[in-house]
Amino acid sequence: MKRHWWKILGALLIAYALIAGLLIPLNTGILDIHPDNALLGEKINVQINAYNAHFDEANEIQVWLKLDSVHFLNGTDIKVQSNTEMTANFDLPSIGLANNRTSQSATLIVDNEIDGYALLPGALQISANKDSLALKSTAVWSNQLGQLHKNEKLTFPYRNILYETIRNLFYHVPLWFAMLIIFFISMIYSILYLRSKEKRHDHAAYALTQVGILYGILGLITGAIWAKWTWGAWWSFDVKQNMSAVAMLIYLAYMVLRSSFEDYEREARISSVYNIFAFTTLIPLLFVIPRLYDSLHPGNGGNPGFGGEDLDHTMRMVFYPAIIGFTLLGIWLANLSYRYLKLKETWIDRD
Amino acid sequence: MEILRQVRTLVTKEFLLEWRSKYALGGILLYVLSTVFIVYNGFIRVSPPTWNVLFWIISLFTSVNAVTKSFSSENGQRQLYYYSLMNPTAVIFSKVIYNSLLLILLNVLTYFVFGIIAGDPVRDKGLFFLAIFLGSIGMAVTFTFISAIANKARNASTLIAILGFPLIIPILVSLIKISANALGVITDTAVTQDVMTLLAIDAILLALAYILFPFLWRD
Structure with a gap:
């Protein structure tokens, strides 16, 4: 059990993010x-x-x-x-x-x-x-406000346009964060493979990339749903949306590349090289190019980022655990895929 | 510096090879001319925003055609011969330098031909040539490296498009924006920042090619 604490933690954090994120009501x-x-x-x-x-x-x-x-x-x-x-x-x-x-x-x-x-x-x-x-009115302005009440209950902030979709912040954004973390770890394993030439490092890089792609696609889908209800269309030619889709193409190409070799050593070595190259282009793609263009995303093209008033303490309480939860769940998924790859290599590709 | 001497020898060799087998260079020049002409016939009147995008699309496909043969044109034995004589880093650098020069030449040529046939809307020539210069280097590095990767795999020609096109998008997107400034389609006060971004992307890709190529060539 001691070895699996992080899996339990991941599952608990995701359960917490789902329950708290969906059940806590919005403020008035x-x-x-x-x-x-x-x-x-x-x-x-x-x-x-x-x-x-x-x-x-x-x-x-x-x-x-x-x-x-x-x-x-x-x-x-x-x-x-x-x-x-x-x-x-x-x-x-x-x-x-x-x-x-x-x-x-x-x-x-x-x-x-x-x-x-x-x-x-x-x-x-x-x-x-x-x-x-x-219009001759005798009314006058008062120079101060009466005593207002403060809501002490646990609520998420109410924002026009966003309304209930503000909850998607706990799923859409952590998925991208987790994807980046997972792709980063995958790149580290590719570097390790090139240094050590140990198969387990390449298996780990491959398994992590699979999960990263899954998260990226989920991130695109949750983003498209969010965009439909706030920006008005599934796909609004937003630069960050486009660049994320391109990022997915880069990693899908990694999958195609892996399948086009005959011997394993070459496959592992060359796809490791490509993986490092791919992660490095991911950074300008997702963080530099969107800043050159106008974007509907918060934090780009002059839009304010989520933060300050929008991301209040109640939201942080769910947002940060969700990032950790999705990352741990991703590593768990990758771990399963890694074990499958190892078994496949031992029992099926043995001869 | 031993490596610089090797690079110089290899670049000279690339030029010599290209010059001796004139069909390759002739083919790519004819490719530029016919693409420009097809595009012109399709559009006839080209507005500056369209001109800008068309120019870089033509440039992209020219680059793919010109660069991807850098590894596939030489068979495995001959490459082994190079690697036994020279430092592998010198091999990739010589190919990158040769391809950059070739692409600069081809893009300038495309610009003149396209400019004569479809009109030349470029206002800021200096900025536009800077874009051609940086863009050619970026495309040369990316496609040379991708062709080195794809050459090791089975379906090399398909792989080059699959691997290369998504990776070239950051460069292409910033190129289109810089040259839109040069054409006066948009006015951006932060164009220096865009140029610096492109320069940074080029530098990162070049550094990666330098670091990663030693793992790539050895079989």
């Missing part, structure tokens, strides 16, 4: 509000649609509009229609936009004691024009 978020624009000085009644909220059960619901750090407006006449829908009135003051601006967007803040607070930046576009000058 605001989907949209209607209307989403208003004139300064207008009295408006807005319909608020929220996600994962408990308005029906909550007692202390507050709604705020935030124009900037010193202009807040409390919503009145809150009418709850269901757990996720309600209406509120806002009596917009006649002045308040930053100097010389004719239009400014305000953030909507919804708060209650069960869900904590939720924000929707840019929820309401407030404009000033000659119509708004005619």
Whole structure:
């Protein structure tokens, strides 16, 4: 049992990533509000649609509009229609936009004691024009926000566009991380083989490459599914998507290369050389070229990377174990394939 | 330096061989001309973005055709003879140098022929020739190395395409971007960075060829 602790650890971490990653609910978020624009000085009644909220059960619901750090407006006449829908009135003051601006967007803040607070930046576009000058409102901005509640429950951050797909971060990204780690170990074994000419090193490199390809294909599939629901298409000609597909072609070529030799020694030696060459081109392919082009991926082409607010502590708690779990599972898979190769060599290719 | 002398001898030998068997060089020159002409007939009016991509596609296929014969044209015994006389590193370097020079020549030729027939949209000539220079070296290194690998296997000609095309993509992608700058299709303030990237890729591939070839040639 002592020798297998890492396999158990890998399986446990994957189970944890699946259970925690799929079961922990999303934080409360605001989907949209209607209307989403208003004139300064207008009295408006807005319909608020929220996600994962408990308005029906909550007692202390507050709604705020935030124009900037010193202009807040409390919503009145809150009418709850269901757990996720309600209406509120806002009596917009006649002045308040930053100097010389004719239009400014305000953030909507919804708060209650069960869900904590939720924000929707840019929820309401407030404009000033000659119509708004005619509206004489007596309302004034408040210079501070009321007491907000904080959600103490375990939740994942709510992000517009991403919604529930934010959970894919625990599967899609760790698969790529694990693939890179596995290809890297495979390259190390190829170097070892070239130095030692021991068959077991080549078997290990071969087995690890097989798992790396499997992970790469799974990474492409999970990425395509994620892209479908956030970018709108399975394949959006994103440079990182394309380069990942090319990376898979490079490693599939390794498989073809392995099968085109007659004697084993030559096969092992030349595919080891190719494996080292292939891993080295993988680095510019996945990390340099995507930076030269615009990409939809976070962290490329000027997009912010996952991090800061998006990757909060709850997500890190699942994300990092998932990377370790997928890597260990990959090494386990490679270990099985390695043992198969060794047995095949001993019992089938013996003569 | 012994190795430099060997490289010089081998490069001279490559040129001499090429010159004596003129059909190979003639064949590849004719290949460039006919490809350019086919492409031109297909498109007739070529807009600069298309010109850019077509040029590098033609260049890619010319390179494959010109470089892949570097190992297959000489039989095993003759190669063994070289290895017994010379340092194997000198063999790969001489082939890389020869192929780089050949590709630079062919790409410049493609540029002139394509420019005469389909129009020459290149604005920044210096940058474009730099792209040709770096691109030729990158393609020469990659395809020479791949042809050394594939030559050891059974279906060499298929393997060269399978192994070489995905590996050439990082070079091709950055080349297309640099020359798009030279054509004025896009303006990128960070073009020096792209050139440095390409230079780095070339250097890495060359270093790899140097490190790995000693494991490759011996049978």
